[in-house]
Amino acid sequence: MDSQAARAGILRLHVADNLVVTTKPFPKGVQPLGEGLPLVTHVPLGHKIATKDMSEGNAILKFGQIIGYATQAIGMGAHIHSHNCAFGAHDQTYEIGADYVPVEFVPENQRRTFMGYRRADAKNGDRAGTRNFIALCATVNCSATVIRHIADRVNRSGVLDAFPNIDGVIALAHGTGCGMASSGEGYEALQRVLWGYATHPNVGATIFIGLGCEVMQIGRMKEMFGASGNERFHGLTIQETGGTRKTIEAGVAAITAMLPEVNKATREPISISELIVGLQCGGSDGFSGITANPALGAATDLLVKQGGTALLSETPEIYGAEQLLVRRAASQDVGQKLIDRIRWWENYTAINNGAMDNNPSPGNKAGGLTTILEKSLGAAAKGGTLALADVLLYAERVKERGFVFMDSPGYDPVSATGQIASGAQLVVFTTGRGSAFGSKPAPTIKVATNSPMFRVLDEDMDLNCGDIIDEGVSIDDKGAEILEMMIAVASGQQSKSEALGLGDNEFVPWQIGAVM
Numbered sequence: 001m002d003s004q005a006a007r008a009g010i011l012r013l014h015v016a017d018n019l020v021v022t023t024k025p026f027p028k029g030v031q032p033l034g035e036g037l038p039l040v041t042h043v044p045l046g047h048k049i050a051t052k053d054m055s056e057g058n059a060i061l062k063f064g065q066i067i068g069y070a071t072q073a074i075g076m077g078a079h080i081h082s083h084n085c086a087f088g089a090h091d092q093t094y095e096i097g098a099d100y101v102p103v104e105f106v107p108e109n110q111r112r113t114f115m116g117y118r119r120a121d122a123k124n125g126d127r128a129g130t131r132n133f134i135a136l137c138a139t140v141n142c143s144a145t146v147i148r149h150i151a152d153r154v155n156r157s158g159v160l161d162a163f164p165n166i167d168g169v170i171a172l173a174h175g176t177g178c179g180m181a182s183s184g185e186g187y188e189a190l191q192r193v194l195w196g197y198a199t200h201p202n203v204g205a206t207i208f209i210g211l212g213c214e215v216m217q218i219g220r221m222k223e224m225f226g227a228s229g230n231e232r233f234h235g236l237t238i239q240e241t242g243g244t245r246k247t248i249e250a251g252v253a254a255i256t257a258m259l260p261e262v263n264k265a266t267r268e269p270i271s272i273s274e275l276i277v278g279l280q281c282g283g284s285d286g287f288s289g290i291t292a293n294p295a296l297g298a299a300t301d302l303l304v305k306q307g308g309t310a311l312l313s314e315t316p317e318i319y320g321a322e323q324l325l326v327r328r329a330a331s332q333d334v335g336q337k338l339i340d341r342i343r344w345w346e347n348y349t350a351i352n353n354g355a356m357d358n359n360p361s362p363g364n365k366a367g368g369l370t371t372i373l374e375k376s377l378g379a380a381a382k383g384g385t386l387a388l389a390d391v392l393l394y395a396e397r398v399k400e401r402g403f404v405f406m407d408s409p410g411y412d413p414v415s416a417t418g419q420i421a422s423g424a425q426l427v428v429f430t431t432g433r434g435s436a437f438g439s440k441p442a443p444t445i446k447v448a449t450n451s452p453m454f455r456v457l458d459e460d461m462d463l464n465c466g467d468i469i470d471e472g473v474s475i476d477d478k479g480a481e482i483l484e485m486m487i488a489v490a491s492g493q494q495s496k497s498e499a500l501g502l503g504d505n506e507f508v509p510w511q512i513g514a515v516m
Contacts, residue, residue, distance in 0.1 A: 010049065011469070013290065014064035019048045019080055021062075021286055021368070023469050036077020046286025046368030046432070046450070048080040060085050063289065065321075067374035080370070087357035087371045090320045096335030099327040103304060103386050103402060111306045114275065115267040115491035116425075119201045128274040129201035130425040130490040132265050133441040134169045134255055137198050137233075139210035139218055140177030146244055147171040147209050150251035159256065163263035166204065169255060170440045172197055172507045178214040179516050186513035191221055192395035193509040196421030198233050202441035204262035205233065207254055209247065212239030267492065273307025275490060276398055278419030278427040278442070279382040280313070282412040284360070285432025286368025287449040289378020291478075292430035292465040296447065298479025299428070299486065300384035300403065309401045311424055312383040313408040313415045315345050319356045320373035321380035325405065328388045337391035341407045363433045382430065394510055395421035412437055413508035416444070426490055428482065436460060438502025443495045445485055462496050 010020040010032055026032050026043045033049065043049070048062070054074040059066045069088040074080060117129035136147040151171035160166055172194075180186055194216070198206040208218045218235045234254060241247040279296060281288055300310040312318070318325065322342050329335030349356055360369040369375045389402030395418040398404060406422055408415040412435070416427055420442045427439050432449035434457045448454035451466030463485055467473045489495050497503065 011290070012051070013062060016064040017061045018052050018054065018058075019050055019060065019062060021290065022047050022049060031077055033077050037075040038077070039079060041079065043079050044366070044368065045452075048286070048368065048370070050074045050076055050078045050080050052076050062374055063377050065373070065377050066090055067320075067377065068371040081368075082365055082370050085370050087373060090373050091323050094323055094326045094335065094339055096326055096332050096339075097329050100330060100387050106306050108271070108273070108307070112272045112487060113269040114272055114487045116270040116274070117201070117204075117265045118268055118270065127201040127423075128270045128425070129203070129265075130275075130492075131167045131202040131441050131443065132165055132204045132262065133167050133202060134258065134262055135172055135197060135200075135203045135206040135441065136169065136251065136255075137172045137194055137206055137208050138174060138177065139194065139208055139216045139221075140214035141173070141175050142178070142211035142214065143209045143238060143247075144171075144173035144175075146238060146247050146251070147173055149248045150209075150255070153248070153252055154255050159259070163259050165263045165265055166259065167441075170504065174507060174509050176509065176511050176515075177210075177216040180215055180511075181513060181516070182215050184513060186511060187215070189394050189512055190216060190509050192393075192397075193417060193421040195221055196395050196397060196423070197441070197507075200420065200423070200425075200441055202425055204265055205258050207251060208233060208235040209251060210235075210237045212237035271307065272303065272487060272490075273401070275303065275426065275486070276309040276311060276422070276424045277303060277486060278311045278313070278416055278422075278424035280412055280416055280419075280427055280429040280437075280444075281317075281379055281382060281431065282429060282437060283431040283433035283435040284364050284367065284369060284375060284378065285449055285453075287466070287469065288367075288369075288430060288432045289374075289381055290449075291468040292432070292447045292449040293378050293381040294475050295465050295468065295478035296382045296428055296430055296482055297384040298475050299482035300382065300479075301386050302479060302483045303486070304384065304386050304402050307401060309398055309423075310383065310403050311398065311406050311419050311422060312380070312403070313406045313419055314379065314410040315341055315407050316349075316356060316372070317379045317410040318376050318405075319345070320371075320376040322376075324377075324380060325383065325388055328386070328403075330387045330389050330402075334388055334391055338388070338405060341391065344407075367432050392422060394418045394512075397421075398423045409510060411508075413506045414510045416506065417508050418510060426486060428486065430465075431461075434460065436497075436502065437506060438495075438497030438500065439506050440503035443489055444497045444503070445482075445489055445495050446497060447482065460496055460500070 068085040390400040454464040
């Protein structure tokens with residue numbers, strides 16, 4: 001990256017690009033390139049300026065890739081944005097595995113460690129947690145109020161003060177669980193989410209609480225996942241327990257009884273090869289694909305080489321960049337699974353009168369992003385450069401270590417919920433506009449793409465990648481810094497979102513299918 005040019009206000013990302021990105025705001029009437037057309041309006045930082053004359057229909061390139069097409073003639077020096085650039089065809093010539101290279105792993109005896117909780121799980125093998133919560137899991141919206149009352153009563157009572165190894169009680173309430181088909185994609189996705197949270201390595205014990213007559217039955221779920229009866233969970237229904245008040249009392253009593261056992265968990269050194277990290281971005285801007293996302297990609301590569309797992313998601317937000325991931329697929333089967341998810345989404349949006357180019361959001365556009373192709377190329381950078389080891393359905397448990405893709409919507413709470421259900425013990429979330437997001441039981445680390453936003457939202461942001469532009473810090477060095485923060489937070493250091501108490505309302509399972 002040309003840090004001198006960046007400090008001057010413009011940045012060229014690839015030799016093939018016909019634009020530059022502004023690294024500072026430019027007022028109306030100036031010529032950011034020193035030549036060409038004067039700006040007809042104020043242009044904020046993170047936006048695009050044409051470096052050559054373009055005719056209507058010409059491809060517009062950023063990162064050396066097509067991000068859209070000119071909808072009118074664009075003169076050199078002009079602002080490129082949604083008024084003159086639109087979504088269009090992108091490369092869908094899928095060459096599965098064309099860029100596949102086996103990962104060169106760090107020898108096991110040289111791998112980094114974090115201080116985590118060792119979980120003994122007879123069905124899934126030993127797994128390691130970064131937190132030690134007790135989870136109250138509603139099987140249906142009808143029990144949402146009950147579990148919130150139970151969690152609130154225990155957390156506020158002061159009883160947890162005597163059990164320092166317990167991070168708290170979380171209420172996993174949601175808006176579904178009934179009024180839905182009793183089979184099919186929607187039902188199976190919710191089952192995976194609820195079971196994934198109930199058996200999550202960051203959870204020391206779980207109580208399922210339902211109404212009793214809902215579609216999402218506890219017994220059926222246990223049968224589906226082959227529960228042996230030795231798992232760390234219990235169940236109550238409001239109808240059998242005797243109503244709302246009695247269920248709240250029973251829930252509080254059950255948690256009180258299990259506190260000594262859950263508190264026995266203590267931290268010990270564990271290889272970071274056992275870490276699964278969810279990769280998220282939200283409130284993205286024109287710097288997301290230049291600073292924070294590539295830096296997180298560098299951290300992803302470091303984690304994967306240590307034997308760990310990085311989980312990229314948000315399928316609509318890799319649209320236009322999926323061919324780059326397919327080329328890294330470890331096998332034909334893995335590559336085809338990603339292509340199949342793209343085709344599923346094209347159909348899903350079409351039958352719901354939507355389109356894959358409904359992104360970026362108004363905030364993304366204000367930050368400089370113009371089309372979903374541009375946004376996706378930046379978002380995919382979080383996944384680093386190494387082989388794509390597997391592709392999962394939403395909330396499907398991670399089976400292969402390495403760089404893995406999990407299908408999900410681009411809506412951050414829904415996507416992160418799926419990642420945590422899949423096994424992520426930690427989430428790293430990049431943002432350019434600023435995002436007030438947190439998650440439980442897996443903590444979220446928030447990474448800023450630019451320094452002005454980091455300074456304004458310093459109480460919410462854990463780490464700033466704006467110094468890649470401001471000071472010429474390398475992507476690799478920033479990636480190493482992110483990895484160090486992953487290890488610190490995995491070992492118990494509070495993230496900013498944890499300190500603010502975020503995460504209780506960000507449990508949002510994906511509702512697929514009709515509500516009946």
